[in-house]
Amino acid sequence: DTLSARISKVLAASEEDPVPVTKLGRQPFLVTVPSTGEVVGLETTPIAIPNTSSGSLKLAWLITEGSFVQEGNPVIRFDSTDAKLSLESQENTLEQNHQRTQITTLTQGTDEKVLGMDRTSAEMEYDYAVTVMPQDESIFSKWDIITAQADVNYSKERIAFLKSKGKTQQRIARSDQQILAIERNRAQSEINVIQNTLDSLEVRAPLTGLVLYRRDRRQEPQIGNSYMAGQVLVEVINLDVLQARINVLERDGGSLAKDQPVVIKLDAIPDKQYHGKITTVCSVAASLERNSPLRYFTCDVAIADAGKDLKRIRPGMNLRGDVVLQKYDVCFVVPSSAVNYREKERDYLVYLQKGQKFVSKP
Numbered sequence: 450d451t452l453s454a455r456i457s458k459v460l461a462a463s464e465e466d467p468v469p470v471t472k473l474g475r476q477p478f479l480v481t482v483p484s485t486g487e488v489v490g491l492e493t494t495p496i497a498i499p500n501t502s503s504g505s506l507k508l509a510w511l512i513t514e515g516s517f518v519q520e521g522n523p524v525i526r527f528d529s530t531d532a533k534l535s536l537e538s539q540e541n542t543l544e545q546n547h548q549r550t551q552i553t554t555l556t557q558g559t560d561e562k563v564l565g566m567d568r569t570s571a572e573m574e575y576d577y578a579v580t581v582m583p584q585d586e587s588i589f590s591k592w593d594i595i596t597a598q599a600d601v602n603y604s605k606e607r608i609a610f611l612k613s614k615g616k617t618q619q620r621i622a623r624s625d626q627q628i629l630a631i632e633r634n635r636a637q638s639e640i641n642v643i644q645n646t647l648d649s650l651e652v653r654a655p656l657t658g659l660v661l662y663r664r665d666r667r668q669e670p671q672i673g674n675s676y677m678a679g680q681v682l683v684e685v686i687n688l689d690v691l692q693a694r695i696n697v698l699e700r701d702g703g704s705l706a707k708d709q710p711v712v713i714k715l716d717a718i719p720d721k722q723y724h725g726k727i728t729t730v731c732s733v734a735a736s737l738e739r740n741s742p743l744r745y746f747t748c749d750v751a752i753a754d755a756g757k758d759l760k761r762i763r764p765g766m767n768l769r770g771d772v773v774l775q776k777y778d779v780c781f782v783v784p785s786s787a788v789n790y791r792e793k794e795r796d797y798l799v800y801l802q803k804g805q806k807f808v809s810k811p
Contacts, residue, residue: 470802471784478782480775481712482702484748486695488715488766491759492687492751494656495663496524499649500678502642503531506650507675511682514662514669518654524683525652532650536643543636550629557622564618568611575604659686691752691762693725695770699734702746706730710773711750717766718758725752727772748772 498506507528518524582597583589654660662669663681670682693713697705707730713723727748734744750770755762788797800807 468807471787473781473783473801475779476782478777478780479712479771479773480777481771481773482697482704484695484697484711484770484772486693486750486768486770488762488764488768489692489694489749490764492690492692494658494685494687495681496652496655496683496685498525498527498676498678498680498682499652501646501649503646505675505677508670508672508682511670511672512660514660514683516660518657518660518685520654520657522654523651524654524660524685527650527652529647529650532643532646536640536647539636539639539643543633543640546629546633546636550626550633553622553625553629557618557625560618560622561615564611564615568608568615571604571607571611575601575608578604654685656685656687658688660684661686688759689753689756691723691725691755691759693750693752693768693770695748695750695768695772696737696745697748697772699744699746702734704774705746705748705772710776712771712773713750713752713768714770715762715766715768718761721758723752723755725750 508525509528510526512518512524578597578601582601583594586594661684663684665680670676676682695711705727707727709727711725711727713725715721715723728751729749731747734746736742736744783799787799789799790797794811796811798809798811801810802808
């Protein structure tokens with residue numbers, strides 16, 4: 450006999466040894482995948498300079514580094530002098546436009562009334578000329594008849610001219626009003642843009658936390674300096690949320706998703722258990738060590754209940770995390786060694802004890 454066979458024979462259970470069994474009962478159960486990782490720091494929210502039509506912004510006020518702020522508290526203010534001057538200029542332009550519109554409207558109304566009076570006068574002259582126009586050559590001279598006919602034609606042409614003038618005057622009036630409307634809309638649009646700029650010149654904290662400066666080339670932000678949109682001057686540190694980075698084997702990472710819960714245990718604090726959620730999942734698995742065949746999905750985790758132990762926790766501490774894929778509040782749980790897989794039927798079964806016998810149950 451081989452050595453392994455001899456050992457198996459010695460350790461084999463005798464007929465008198467009982468078959469190991471366990472009591473079946475309902476209990477909660479978590480389907481998890483293991484991971485390893487480390488603490489990377491606290492949750493940090495950068496505050497970027499807003500994008501405005503003026504381009505760069507001049508820093509006018511900055512909250513003191515190390516200050517604790519509540520959500521909505523101001524942290525940065527930019528100089529608003531140029532924006533206020535532009536706003537005043539556009540408001541003056543808009544007011545002038547309103548005044549010009551009123552004057553133009555009154556002028557156009559007066560011109561219409563004058564033109565209406567001229568047309569009425571021309572029509573009355575025409576009616577009179579037609580009524581009294583001499584036609585009998587035996588009574589009136591030929592010169593009087595020709596002169597009267599000329600007066601009728603003149604009155605008729607004057608009526609047609611005034612009608613044409615009225616249409617032209619209306620087109621000019623509409624054009625003038627449209628030009629004023631375009632100028633008015635342009636000024637109002639500029640006012641809206643400037644007002645939005647003014648509203649964005651005071652930047653408020655997006656969450657409650659500790660304010661730290663973002664140093665560019667080891668230089669702190671300075672009052673009076675100009676900064677471009679998108680630059681980050683300060684960061685708000687959320688002292689209630691700890692950031693961790695975990696690595697899940699590629700074979701176990703097919704079901705990873707954002708907001709999945711993670712149970713965290715720190716090697717340095719083995720007696721405590723923390724809970725977090727996945728914030729980001731790397732879309733491509735990669736090796737953690739050079740030439741290693743093992744590939745991992747890297748995930749960032751926000752741990753929300755580590756606030757009381759922040760003094761004991763430092764970035765770089767190793768941890769073990771269980772990513773919860775499924776959670777069952779009540780189910781039957783059996784040891785994996787009690788589950789048998791049948792190749793032919795392609796199913797699983799366990800054995801249930803009934804009296805002195807064991808009955809298979811798929």
